[in-house]
Amino acid sequence: MVEREHSGLTELRRGVVILAVLSQLRKPQYGYSLKQALAEGDMPIEEGTLYPLLRRLEAQGLLASEWNTGHAPPRRYYRLNAEGKRALATLSAAWREQVQVMNGFLDGDAGR
Amino acid sequence: MTLDEILEAYVRDVAQALPRAQRDDVALELRTLLDEELAARAQAVGRTPDRALLMALLTDHGRPADVAQRYYPRPALIEAADTRHFLIWALAGLVVLGVRTLTGAPAIDDSQTFVLWLGLLLLGFALLGWWRRRHPGTLSWKPRHDAYYMPRWLALFCAVATAMFPLAMYAAPQEFVRTLFLGAIPDSGLMLTDAFQHSWQRALTLACLVVPVMTYLVVAAQGGWRRWSRRVSIVSYLLLGLLLIAHSQPMSAWPASGTFEVFALPHANQVASPVFGAVGGMVLLFTLYEIWLEWQRPRTALAKQVA
Numbered sequence: 110m111v112e113r114e115h116s117g118l119t120e121l122r123r124g125v126v127i128l129a130v131l132s133q134l135r136k137p138q139y140g141y142s143l144k145q146a147l148a149e150g151d152m153p154i155e156e157g158t159l160y161p162l163l164r165r166l167e168a169q170g171l172l173a174s175e176w177n178t179g180h181a182p183p184r185r186y187y188r189l190n191a192e193g194k195r196a197l198a199t200l201s202a203a204w205r206e207q208v209q210v211m212n213g214f215l216d217g218d219a220g221r
Numbered sequence: 222m223t224l225d226e227i228l229e230a231y232v233r234d235v236a237q238a239l240p241r242a243q244r245d246d247v248a249l250e251l252r253t254l255l256d257e258e259l260a261a262r263a264q265a266v267g268r269t270p271d272r273a274l275l276m277a278l279l280t281d282h283g284r285p286a287d288v289a290q291r292y293y294p295r296p297a298l299i300e301a302a303d304t305r306h307f308l309i310w311a312l313a314g315l316v317v318l319g320v321r322t323l324t325g326a327p328a329i330d331d332s333q334t335f336v337l338w339l340g341l342l343l344l345g346f347a348l349l350g351w352w353r354r355r356h357p358g359t360l361s362w363k364p365r366h367d368a369y370y371m372p373r374w375l376a377l378f379c380a381v382a383t384a385m386f387p388l389a390m391y392a393a394p395q396e397f398v399r400t401l402f403l404g405a406i407p408d409s410g411l412m413l414t415d416a417f418q419h420s421w422q423r424a425l426t427l428a429c430l431v432v433p434v435m436t437y438l439v440v441a442a443q444g445g446w447r448r449w450s451r452r453v454s455i456v457s458y459l460l461l462g463l464l465l466i467a468h469s470q471p472m473s474a475w476p477a478s479g480t481f482e483v484f485a486l487p488h489a490n491q492v493a494s495p496v497f498g499a500v501g502g503m504v505l506l507f508t509l510y511e512i513w514l515e516w517q518r519p520r521t522a523l524a525k526q527v528a
Contacts, residue, residue, distance in 0.1 A: 139254075140250065140254045141254055141257045141258065141261075155281065155282075156254065156258060156281075156282055157281070157282040157283040157287075157288055157291065158291065160250070160251065160254060160292075161288065161291035161292040162291070164243075164247065164292055165291075165292075165294075182253040182256060182257075183249070183253065184253060185250045
């Protein structure tokens with residue numbers, strides 16, 4: 110893939126990273142397990158981006174977190190809180206609308 | 222350094238760049254996550270964790286300052302959108318210092334003044350950015366006219382005002398003061414030397430003052446500037462600025478040899494010298510600003526239409 114296409118794909122993914130992360134936090138995850146889950150779902154995210162993002166989403170009041178010290182080493186688990194669930198529902202609806210809109214554009218282009 | 226020490230150093234550098242309240246918590250989480258990442262990478266390539274693997278992991282993770290910025294985004298001291306204006310103002314400071322030196326103003330430490338100017342600019346732009354973030358919507362963009370816009374009344378006013386002052390004042394200083402103050406104040410100090418009265422410098426300065434009056438009249442007639450009238454005006458003001466600065470020193474009698482003063486009385490020359498320098502410097506700076514406006518003016522369809 111040429112550099113320009115790679116950069117375009119990165120930009121495209123950047124917009125949906127938050128939605129992907131929120132979707133995976135309906136059940137508790139810690140940083141590394143979340144990264145693995147996203148990678149397995151074909152949405153690889155660099156750890157340097159993902160871990161700070163979790164903190165920012167928590168600061169925005171969308172996630173709750175707690176340390177699990179019963180495990181060695183201790184892990185910090187994140188999950189959606191009520192506000193996060195509402196945000197996920199809103200963003201999911203917006204995403205589906207966007208997909209429809211984009212399909213309309215792309216099908217229109219293909220028909221020309 | 223051992224692998225443990227390298228990891229500790231990395232996590233410490235990230236944590237140190239964070240607010241105190243977040244440091245310990247982020248450091249602990251980051252450390253455990255990096256440990257886990259390293260173990261996973263080592264397992265993937267089938268060897269025990271080593272320095273090369275760890276350095277590759279940390280390089281991928283990013284520079285500690287960048288990682289800290291992702292954890293806790295801090296605003297830029299000078300916002301990216303303001304960078305151009307910052308550079309323009311910094312350059313303007315250099316130009317002012319250069320013109321100041323040209324006018325023979327009292328000596329100052331230019332490099333120290335420039336550093337002070339940069340510091341003030343930094344503070345000003347930082348405060349501007351802070352204000353915009355704190356009060357979004359204020360200091361918003363407002364439409365303003367292009368440099369080629371000038372209403373007819375203003376052009377006429379400028380023509381009349383320039384004809385009276387400085388043109389009339391420069392052409393006949395004694396008569397000007399006598400008329401203005403009805404002979405109430407003495408005007409002998411404004412008597413010109415013969416050499417100056419018949420000099421090419423005086424003739425050229427008068428021409429540089431007549432040209433703007435004429436261009437303002439043309440602008441009044443045409444209802445705005447045209448490219449040619451604006452450029453003629455800029456050239457005449459540029460010359461005028463340089464000539465006024467030349468007035469602040471004894472003038473060259475070129476092509477003949479020797480120098481001559483502007484005023485007949487030595488004391489009058491002493492008083493007028495810094496005034497000529499300051500006014501010439503201001504005219505020069507104003508003209509350089511106008512040249513810059515002209516140079517950076519986009520050649521849009523509207524601009525071309527006006528020109």
